[in-house]
Amino acid sequence: MRGKRTGQGRASRAAPETTGGRPTLExxxxxxxxxxxxxxxxINTPKKVAEDTVSRVQEAIxxxxxxxxxxxxxxxxxxxxxxxxxxxxxxxxxxNDTMEAMSRALSNEGYLVMLGLLDEGxxxxxxxxxxxxxxxxxxxxTSIEDDEATRGKLKRSGSPIIETWALPxxxxxxxxxxxHRDVGKxxxxxxxxxxxxxxxxxxxxxxxxxxxxxxxxxxxxxxxGAEPARLIVESPMRYGPARTSLGAFLDGGGKADxxxxxxxxxxxASVVEAKARGMAVPKDIAVFGFGDMHMSSEGALPLSTVRxxxxxxxxxxxAMLLDRAAGRTVKDPIVDIGFEIIDRQSS
Amino acid sequence: MRGKRTGQGRASRAAPETTGGRPTLExxxxxxxxxxxxxxxxINTPKKVAEDTVSRVQEAIxxxxxxxxxxxxxxxxxxxxxxxxxxxxxxxxxxNDTMEAMSRALSNEGYLVMLGLLDEGxxxxxxxxxxxxxxxxxxxxTSIEDDEATRGKLKRSGSPIIETWALPxxxxxxxxxxxHRDVGKxxxxxxxxxxxxxxxxxxxxxxxxxxxxxxxxxxxxxxxGAEPARLIVESPMRYGPARTSLGAFLDGGGKADxxxxxxxxxxxASVVEAKARGMAVPKDIAVFGFGDMHMSSEGALPLSTVRxxxxxxxxxxxAMLLDRAAGRTVKDPIVDIGFEIIDRQSS
DNA sequence: GCATCCTATGCAAGCGCTTGCACAAAGCGA
DNA sequence: TCGCTTTGTGCAAGCGCTTGCATAGGATGC
Numbered sequence: 001m002r003g004k005r006t007g008q009g010r011a012s013r014a015a016p017e018t019t020g021g022r023p024t025l026e027x028x029x030x031x032x033x034x035x036x037x038x039x040x041x042x043i044n045t046p047k048k049v050a051e052d053t054v055s056r057v058q059e060a061i062x063x064x065x066x067x068x069x070x071x072x073x074x075x076x077x078x079x080x081x082x083x084x085x086x087x088x089x090x091x092x093x094x095x096n097d098t099m100e101a102m103s104r105a106l107s108n109e110g111y112l113v114m115l116g117l118l119d120e121g122x123x124x125x126x127x128x129x130x131x132x133x134x135x136x137x138x139x140x141x142t143s144i145e146d147d148e149a150t151r152g153k154l155k156r157s158g159s160p161i162i163e164t165w166a167l168p169x170x171x172x173x174x175x176x177x178x179x180h181r182d183v184g185k186x187x188x189x190x191x192x193x194x195x196x197x198x199x200x201x202x203x204x205x206x207x208x209x210x211x212x213x214x215x216x217x218x219x220x221x222x223x224x225g226a227e228p229a230r231l232i233v234e235s236p237m238r239y240g241p242a243r244t245s246l247g248a249f250l251d252g253g254g255k256a257d258x259x260x261x262x263x264x265x266x267x268x269a270s271v272v273e274a275k276a277r278g279m280a281v282p283k284d285i286a287v288f289g290f291g292d293m294h295m296s297s298e299g300a301l302p303l304s305t306v307r308x309x310x311x312x313x314x315x316x317x318x319a320m321l322l323d324r325a326a327g328r329t330v331k332d333p334i335v336d337i338g339f340e341i342i343d344r345q346s347s
Numbered sequence: 348m349r350g351k352r353t354g355q356g357r358a359s360r361a362a363p364e365t366t367g368g369r370p371t372l373e374x375x376x377x378x379x380x381x382x383x384x385x386x387x388x389x390i391n392t393p394k395k396v397a398e399d400t401v402s403r404v405q406e407a408i409x410x411x412x413x414x415x416x417x418x419x420x421x422x423x424x425x426x427x428x429x430x431x432x433x434x435x436x437x438x439x440x441x442x443n444d445t446m447e448a449m450s451r452a453l454s455n456e457g458y459l460v461m462l463g464l465l466d467e468g469x470x471x472x473x474x475x476x477x478x479x480x481x482x483x484x485x486x487x488x489t490s491i492e493d494d495e496a497t498r499g500k501l502k503r504s505g506s507p508i509i510e511t512w513a514l515p516x517x518x519x520x521x522x523x524x525x526x527h528r529d530v531g532k533x534x535x536x537x538x539x540x541x542x543x544x545x546x547x548x549x550x551x552x553x554x555x556x557x558x559x560x561x562x563x564x565x566x567x568x569x570x571x572g573a574e575p576a577r578l579i580v581e582s583p584m585r586y587g588p589a590r591t592s593l594g595a596f597l598d599g600g601g602k603a604d605x606x607x608x609x610x611x612x613x614x615x616a617s618v619v620e621a622k623a624r625g626m627a628v629p630k631d632i633a634v635f636g637f638g639d640m641h642m643s644s645e646g647a648l649p650l651s652t653v654r655x656x657x658x659x660x661x662x663x664x665x666a667m668l669l670d671r672a673a674g675r676t677v678k679d680p681i682v683d684i685g686f687e688i689i690d691r692q693s694s
Numbered sequence: 695g696c697a698t699c700c701t702a703t704g705c706a707a708g709c710g711c712t713t714g715c716a717c718a719a720a721g722c723g724a
Numbered sequence: 725t726c727g728c729t730t731t732g733t734g735c736a737a738g739c740g741c742t743t744g745c746a747t748a749g750g751a752t753g754c
Contacts, residue, residue: 239645298586419710
């Protein structure tokens, strides 16, 4: 691999291409009759180069089919032009809208998104190093990193860090999110105002879902309600477990006039289970979701839910990173994107 | 940035760290009393280094908090240790299972996945260059690249290319997919065998969906059926447009005893619309989907559909890339992952 | 007409690694 | 005991870019 370049200066060969056939800056420079510095400038800062030189170089680029090696460029310039996104999952995840929006916003500027799948909990050294070692120009977190070792590593990485989908108590760096606690609290108030008496909290076991659930319960009690019943489901996106769980509760004589779910999947599953038991929704039992997925508003029974603007989170995060990359200071480093409680037909 | 290193040799300073604080190989080497080459070997090929040297170096790594710069490493070694995935979308896409499976399989080996969002159609030069310029060790395509310019660029990129979710007529390189045509054909046969007479093809406008639809229609006619009616929906994942479209067809006096859809989303929307009109599924009208999403089997009405093992595609692709990266030859460069027609309660 | 200032370009020193090669030391068989 | 392998390490030449600095011509001012 390396050897091919041995004796590099070895007189000008007919085919100037070096390095295993892929043309380099030097090949382009030679062809255009300029220095590599000039070619680099044509690519990165064309206004600093005379017009006819630019066009001559561009022609050479076209002829050689040159594609800049961004690894080399990143190493030299200390800007990698990509951001890494650490997500717990990507298969039908609630963060996907955010990822997609961010990805699109960034790609306009030549930035790409690198994916790092990180389960909740500590001990991701390998993946973290793989990410940090690439010196991303930004790091988006969607899971909450409690682990001090992890947080330290991230901090020391030198990349701008954006925590999203939450408002951490003491942020590492930048934040775009909302308060899960507020969601829980507001939802309690809302459900109460709607006149329901016995909420059942059906929730995935994950950190943030729990935070909402807990806040709901506390607020509910404070509003004079009885401590609500709770159900934890392991697979937050499968219908089966949710239905089984709810079914068992009902079979066991559990009473509830509304099921407050930690996701629209869970909510939809609840509706299905309720109907399967001949219960009318919302008459016999109401259902509230979280997330406002596409299908929620347009399905058989439009779901009452809490809407989070995931795409806006993505846009905002992208803008922040771009600011940082350009050396601008981020005017508002902590953004609360808020949420919206939507009443539809399931409550 | 650069300047900091001027006068580099400037006697050994108390704080040996160079480069804006982030420790480098050299810092570790100095601390461990070895050469940078040795540190590099400890990291990449520890068996080639004496045991006590290894532990001494590892200690130095731990003390300095050194994280290897993979940009530099990639440049030097000509292996970037990441693969790029070109996908049309990531928000609730059918490819997400594949992405996730692949991502997980690869991350065990220190590989990361870089995302490139590529809409169907030609003209992605910018994104393509951003991807290729990073010299990925592999390139996963999920959209079909017809455009000759694009194909050429990909071929010349030097990275292994895997086309997935289809079996292209003349592959660029590696393939893990299945035949959309066969799906259409088999489905026609199957639906016919089930006794249906008037299929309505409800399909997204995308390339692959069309391929299945066309194959279905041809096969259907060949089996003696009448040319089936077709409906094209623009947003393949929204319920609204699908319902509207189907509704209009029915309102306009269109007749059909089964709706064959190009996705489970469309199928579910069809079920919802049919029920909303008081039609019984499958008695008055049956529905067939495609994709077998989680919810399809566990929802209110378990959907008949075509199952594709997206995760298997991801695994297989990852294995292929790892083989290529290790210099092994891929024993089977074209893998047909097949599909499975599943009868559930909507037909 | 000469000093002064731009503007366009080139030079060359890196960026932080990897790795072929050279070499010293240690192990080994006869 | 002596040549001959192995190991284990270091040297140093890159990988393909970016960019501070120097320089060479114009253009400009007086």
